Amino acid sequence: MKAKALKDLSRCAVHTITTKPWPIETAIERYVEAGFGGITVWRDTLKNRDIAKVGKHITDSGMKTAALVRSGFFAYETPDERAKAFADNRLAIKEADMLGAPMVVLVCGAKPGQSLETSRDQIKEGIEAILPHAEAHNVKLAIEPLHPMYADDRSAINTLESANEMAEHFDSEYVGVAVDVYHLWWDPNLKREILRCGKNGNLLAFHVCDWKTPTEDLLLDRGLMGEGCIRIREIRSWVEQAGFKGFNEVEIFSSKYWNQNQDDWLQQIKEAYLKHV
Numbered sequence: 001m002k003a004k005a006l007k008d009l010s011r012c013a014v015h016t017i018t019t020k021p022w023p024i025e026t027a028i029e030r031y032v033e034a035g036f037g038g039i040t041v042w043r044d045t046l047k048n049r050d051i052a053k054v055g056k057h058i059t060d061s062g063m064k065t066a067a068l069v070r071s072g073f074f075a076y077e078t079p080d081e082r083a084k085a086f087a088d089n090r091l092a093i094k095e096a097d098m099l100g101a102p103m104v105v106l107v108c109g110a111k112p113g114q115s116l117e118t119s120r121d122q123i124k125e126g127i128e129a130i131l132p133h134a135e136a137h138n139v140k141l142a143i144e145p146l147h148p149m150y151a152d153d154r155s156a157i158n159t160l161e162s163a164n165e166m167a168e169h170f171d172s173e174y175v176g177v178a179v180d181v182y183h184l185w186w187d188p189n190l191k192r193e194i195l196r197c198g199k200n201g202n203l204l205a206f207h208v209c210d211w212k213t214p215t216e217d218l219l220l221d222r223g224l225m226g227e228g229c230i231r232i233r234e235i236r237s238w239v240e241q242a243g244f245k246g247f248n249e250v251e252i253f254s255s256k257y258w259n260q261n262q263d264d265w266l267q268q269i270k271e272a273y274l275k276h277v
């Protein structure tokens, strides 16, 4: 069963990192003008801002906040790093609450030279430590598995199966998973794991972009939907089959696109979303 093309942008949220040169106020205004239904706010855009006021700006404009990105980074080598990670995650949860974001996306963390098993134990410990805080603020935690190319220093959770196991361990409505096509498209078990994620009530978010060949930079050369090899619409059909009804979030880190005129870039995103997502 293939999903049908989407007719409008009401279920589309743009990550502010996608239009990195714009301050948050400009991003809100331009996304609304373009017709997007949602925005996913990156924490760097909230620096020196009254966060509740930004949240009100979004609500007054008629958009919804899909999520606050990002916290996590639970892997540590020293007690000091551990304490800092916990404190920063508690702060992110508080910021999400002030902003009116229903969830925080967790990039779970890894440390070069430290075994992935050790990092995974630390991730489990970290989520356990901040979970009461998330419940108190009514903010969910979305574990985002990252592509294995980031297993050395960004994330010890690299498959949807691994993220599902972590979420199922907690068995809490406040812990779930963010599915990003960029990180997971290659996985032969992707459909099975997406259905499992939905069945267990853990499918919290869906992120889209594309994988370019060749990818010139492992972090900052993501493609626009339709530009690469990811079968985005097919994956969306699995996500919807799994019961997901949230936003399709466009998240593209690209130095190439950040150097372009951002109004033209947003127009390209709009067209690519309707054509390829």
Ligand code: ZN
Residues within 6 Å of the ligand: 144, 180, 207, 251
């Ligand atoms: Zn993502």
